[in-house]
Amino acid sequence: xxxxxxxxxxxxxxxxxxxxxxxxxxxxxxxxxxWYRQLPSQGPEYVIHGLTSNVNNRMASLAxxxxxxxxxxxxxxxxxxxxxxxxxxxxxxxxxxxxLTFGGGTRLMVKP
Amino acid sequence: xxxxxxxxxxxxxxxGQQVTLSCSPISGHRSVSWYQQTPGQxxxxxxxxxxxxxxxxxxxxxxxxxxxxxxxxxEMNVSTLELGDSALYLCAxxxxxxxxxxxxxxxxxxxxxx
Numbered sequence: 478x479x480x481x482x483x484x485x486x487x488x489x490x491x492x493x494x495x496x497x498x499x500x501x502x503x504x505x506x507x508x509x510x511x512w513y514r515q516l517p518s519q520g521p522e523y524v525i526h527g528l529t530s531n532v533n534n535r536m537a538s539l540a541x542x543x544x545x546x547x548x549x550x551x552x553x554x555x556x557x558x559x560x561x562x563x564x565x566x567x568x569x570x571x572x573x574x575x576x577l578t579f580g581g582g583t584r585l586m587v588k589p
Numbered sequence: 590x591x592x593x594x595x596x597x598x599x600x601x602x603x604x605g606q607q608v609t610l611s612c613s614p615i616s617g618h619r620s621v622s623w624y625q626q627t628p629g630q631x632x633x634x635x636x637x638x639x640x641x642x643x644x645x646x647x648x649x650x651x652x653x654x655x656x657x658x659x660x661x662x663x664e665m666n667v668s669t670l671e672l673g674d675s676a677l678y679l680c681a682x683x684x685x686x687x688x689x690x691x692x693x694x695x696x697x698x699x700x701x702x703x
Contacts, residue, residue, distance in 0.1 A: 513692075519696060520681070521679070521694045522693075522694065523692060526689060528689075564632075568689075570687055571687070574639075574644050574687075575620045575622050575639075575644075575681070575683050575690060576637060576645045577622070577624075577681075578634065579624075
């Protein structure tokens with residue numbers, strides 16, 4: 478799976494929107510963009526994924542650049558519970574296997 | 590629907606011993622993957638089982654092994670424990686349908702090797 482690059486950490490104020498960037502300049506046409514997050518003392522949890530178009534779900538929105546070389550996870554109103562490490566991961570849809578390659582992720586700190 | 594469960598949650602062993610960890614996936618999920626998380630190396634993929642067969646394997650020594658039963662429950666075993674095996678071991682289950690599949694993680698088993 479192709480490599481992703483994320484900032485080590487970001488800070489946000491509670492109830493403000495948060496934009497978490499991810500660069501994946503070597504993405505292939507068959508790569509899905511997945512986001513997971515890991516809250517303190519918990520296993521990772523799925524947030525959202527997309528292929529080419531922007532995606533929304535109850536947790537977040539995913540904005541994908543037109544050339545697909547970058548994406549942004551958007552939390553519309555950060556809460557203290559959103560403080561976590563966020564991982565951007567590429568997964569080839571042709572690969573039936575379930576192997577997630579985690580990078581360092583972005584540690585999001587939310588200030589009250 | 591019950592989530593992924595892992596037992597035990599905490600374990601303390603000494604060097605040279607072996608350990609078996611258990612993972613019960615979400616009902617209907619046929620894929621179980623195992624990950625090791627350490628402060629130094631982060632989250633690293635160990636292996637994946639699908640329908641009782643190992644489908645993918647990460648870059649870990651042969652001391653790390655696993656298996657999956659017909660009910661999709663999985664176990665991983667670490668033999669001849671080393672201090673560096675101290676980690677949080679996470680399992681994840683999914684339908685096993687590939688690149689768009691969502692994986693559901695358990696809370697992990699915290700292994701300490703003394």
